[in-house]
Amino acid sequence: MKLLAPSNRLRRTWWSDAVEAAGVSAYTVYNKTLLPVVFDSISEDCRHLKTAVQIWDVACERQIRIEGPDADALMQRLTPRDLERVKPGKCAYVPICDVNGGMLNDPVALQPRPGVWWISLADSDLALWVEGVAMGGGYDVSVSEPDVQILGLQGPLATELAAEVFGEETREIPFFGFLWLPFGDGEVLVARSGYSKQGGFEIYVPDAGLAMPLWDRLWAAGEQHDIRAGCPNAIERIEGGMLSYGNDMNRADTPFEAGLGRYVQRYDCIGGAALRAHTQVRQIVAIELSEAPPVCDREWALMDGDVQAGRVRSAAWSDEFQCGVAVGMVGMDWGPGDRLTCVTQDSEITAEIRERFWR
Amino acid sequence: MKLLAPSNRLRRTWWSDAVEAAGVSAYTVYNKTLLPVVFDSISEDCRHLKTAVQIWDVACERQIRIEGPDADALMQRLTPRDLERVKPGKCAYVPICDVNGGMLNDPVALQPRPGVWWISLADSDLALWVEGVAMGGGYDVSVSEPDVQILGLQGPLATELAAEVFGEETREIPFFGFLWLPFGDGEVLVARSGYSKQGGFEIYVPDAGLAMPLWDRLWAAGEQHDIRAGCPNAIERIEGGMLSYGNDMNRADTPFEAGLGRYVQRYDCIGGAALRAHTQVRQIVAIELSEAPPVCDREWALMDGDVQAGRVRSAAWSDEFQCGVAVGMVGMDWGPGDRLTCVTQDSEITAEIRERFWR
Structure with a gap:
């Protein structure tokens, strides 16, 4: 990996100092904002995320x-x-x-x-x-673009911690529900959402003055739950089939191709006529790789003999499932059980299309 | 500095492999694309840029x-x-x-x-x-968004090198003029432009197949001119008063405030009514710092006693001018010769507003 040169153009967040004190080792840039990507290692970060609770600086979700x-x-x-x-x-x-x-x-x-x-x-x-x-x-x-910044709380112990900090009513927030709750001398919006399958919350903070008091309060209350600073984890999110815009799909893909057809419910919107007339020619699929892939910093071709069946756009090694986990986009002629060859920058890896993601 | 975690979402360019082989040490992310920022060190990169010729991967200029x-x-x-x-x-x-x-x-x-x-x-x-x-x-x-990628050629020897590679007619290209010129089995657009004050060209390459042959040809022909891989240099561009969008100005600033009033020539455009009615309340200025600043990864307040006069948005140490060089935005009440205090994340530095940039 190369270094990321800091500049004023790449926004620091209300929690960047805290994230650095907590030992972030690598960032990405997301909406021109620093987004932590690794603390210990992505595999250790992943293991911890699945067992405890993490506090995430996701202010890049502008x-x-x-x-x-x-x-x-x-x-x-x-x-x-x-x-x-x-x-x-x-x-x-x-x-x-x-x-x-x-x-x-x-x-x-x-x-x-x-x-x-x-x-x-x-x-x-x-x-x-x-x-x-x-x-x-x-x-x-x-x-x-209001300066509302989001602090994530993710992991199996997130509900317990949120109840301690914000009150018992947080337990009753349904998935994708939210409540305004008092914190300090203000209010924060607590939503049961977030970019992992481990459960948790995204806390919309509308006031810089609440930002570090909230971090500190969560950190103190979380000590008994082995809280750590964390971040969206490449392994866990692929295991869970959580898509990443810009990685797994982009402007060249429709919601149908991205596996989001259930959200196309009306056609009186921009793009509606195209979506109504749409014939799907490719599909998002889970791909199992036979060995640990290199860093997925570019698209990899998925070959069926001499024919390109599609491409892999995100990949990582899963300790839990003991295989490479990947998100692919393949043509409609291919489906679960098909064995393909994934051509990375380093080598060729055996790839199999799965029926569904791992979680 | 922290590491930059690679991902498919951050575009590699046609020249990223070559840039890495040439020893890039730090990137930034610009238009979701890797942009080299440092090779040896920014001061050594700067010295070399002023004496020879550099080849720049600026494909991030989408x-x-x-x-x-x-x-x-x-x-x-x-x-x-x-x-x-x-x-x-x-x-x-x-x-x-x-x-x-x-x-x-x-x-x-x-x-x-x-x-x-x-x-x-x-x-x-x-x-x-x-x-x-x-x-x-x-x-x-x-x-x-066509996949046209730009290769920069900057430095005092750029004209010589371009003439050798593309022919004598490149010498006649005026500043901000361009020509289509044959290269390999195609054509490239050669413009006399670029993000330095050392002179040079931006070569718009409309075909991936021409990209590495062009790099290799320039590199081979440039050996006698001490060619190196380089990149926009923070020191040199501040010395020359070349502004950086997102660093020195953004949506909160008008062209007048950004020192670009001479480009406001008509008002029948989006924003025209606002520009016609505009009363300028701040101005871009060159700021001389009395000592080497830390990394400018956030805005720094410029204080006149207890009053905030403005802010510094980009800064670096200049070996050539033996001072800190900075781009500031200050209120209209301040001007050349005014001494202010620049409050960085580490310390307070004496700052003086200059009449103009250094080059």
């Missing part, structure tokens, strides 16, 4: 705020997800598509209060798109 | 292509620069603003052939904005 008389109409114009079915107090995973149905982002949206939307972004400057659409369509809204 | 009947009209809608004054065969620096006149990007645009525009991006997903505006305004255009 927020877009849309408010005004046409906020609901604009939101529905942006996504094929039917937002009328999203109940108050619930988060919604909302693929955002271009006119061709290509994925521009796959954020989580919620209404922190009636008439206001927050969109919690994957890695693209979606605000530019939202503002361009709003301006062009004459929507009466204001679009901004 | 391209947007706009073509179609309304391409010219859309381009003019996007920028306050008067594009009618831009002659064929010339590049144009075109600030792009939002409705408030805030800078969304400061790309270089050119017409590789009549009726087609390429926009060579600074660090933001401007294609999302351009497409949103085009869709909303009903412009008859197609907008795409």
